[in-house]
Amino acid sequence: MRSPDGAGPAPQRVHRMPAPVRHYLSRVLLVVGLGLVVVFFAVPMLWLVTAPFDADPSLRVAWPDWTLANFATIAENRYALGALGNSILLGVGTMALVLTLGSLAAYALSRVRIPGRDGLLYALLLLSSIVTGTAAMVPTFQLITQIGLIDTHLGVILVIGGGVLPTVIFILKDFMDSIPKSYEESARLYGASPLQILWHVVVPTARPGLAFVAVWAVVQVWGNFLVPFLLLRSPDLQPAAVLMYTFYTEGGQPNLRLLSAFALVFSVPVIGMYFLVNRRFGFRFHGGIKS
Template identity: 60%
Template sequence: MTRFVLGRIGFSTLIAVLLAFFTLPLLWLASAPLTSDPTYKVSVPDFTWENFQTILEHPYALPSLYNSLVLSVGTALVVVLLAALAAYALSRVHLPGRDVLLYVLLLLSSIITGTAAMVPLFQLAVDLQLIDSQFGLILILSGGLLPAAIFMLKDFMDATPKSYEESARVFGATPLQIVRHVVVPLVRPGLATIAVWSVANVWGNFLMPFLLLRDVEKQPAAVIMYTLYTEGGQANLRLLSTFGLLYSVPVVVMYLIVSKKYGFRFHGGIKR
């Protein structure tokens, strides 16, 4: 009995420590922006709005959040559209070596937007005159996300019964009509997942925009965050914490909305 109680106490303590480890940074993020002189310690805030005031006046802070939005939503659109079509085709048409192709793509994709491909990508962007262009950046980011997106979506497509599409085919629907009327509504939770995943990925990407965008006015929030230093070269904790909070809020809100709306459920009710 005592052993059991001691065990429970030990287990709870361990969980509490782990929890504190992950909660402290979040607490800091919540309290520091409201504190007039934040340090690395979590302290009770004195509820000043001064830091927000400063951020609003910062020339690049708010525009950079807008840039992040453009880049992430643009990439999500490209990725969802192309991945949906590709995954549908790969799921329904039998190609020799299809699975190998998918795995190779998946493997390569982790290299593409990674550090390893920095130089060639930069070179490519220069040659294609896509340097310092948000559109070009969207294409490159999409390229990096597509293989994994196709891989995930193909699973969703594989799970939808073929008879829905065959039924539509017998009624005379064209392949594009089938995708629009039948397949897309059926895999909507999958599409939402891919969209959220793409947005979150681009939102947090520092390296690619840092490399490929020159103009500071085009830079997304992840890059601008890096510039928030005092004249002395010290991290400006007041600005950093406030900007950090503003930077994380949209992603959390998006996640909550999508999860509430599409949380994984499947329509239907056919016995099979």
């Protein structure tokens, strides 16, 4: 076909999909994608909730043959309750360590101008990823042995706390930066010391950041297997993450009755702490106060 003036071929018309149809298809694809994501995460969670109450659990999700015998078996295990107590001890100890040192360091870096401060923070954040990694386990094991902290909870707390401390400082510094300096100046006029300002002014204002760091630090310890496995030799001192390793046979077959019931008990404290702290303080990854 030629154009009406005869000068050349007529331009081809491009048939575009109507806007309402494009909007409808995009919404359908979005819903399908979100549905796949929900199924991907929901199926393991559904197994975690149902398998502990099944008299004969398997790796598939099915309606359970309801029983509480699996939990009775866990209670009869001589190491189960002690392992949960060890996990709580390690989690609380690491949380206290990183909150104390991280708050002091973040406050100092926020208020004191140090040459190369930002570069130092990013370098610490980068290097912290290998402190508790596999590559550092041999020198870490030798160091803990030489200072006499092998087979002690304190040694595990120091190693894990040292690994997560740079990230804690990096997170808390943003919260410290968001606190107006006028708050501290007002407290200083009334004769407050630097530690009093930190405890009575800075810490209450930065509570959302501290709450997030507290939960995050406990989670880092709660599911950590490698560090306690290498540094703790006595079965009575091992946390729950290491004890679960004993629920497998020498051939690698899991004891699903013990494993499923203990996994549910193992997950409840962290989930409960998350909802409790989230309801009380909320979770934010950065500060939100503007001067």
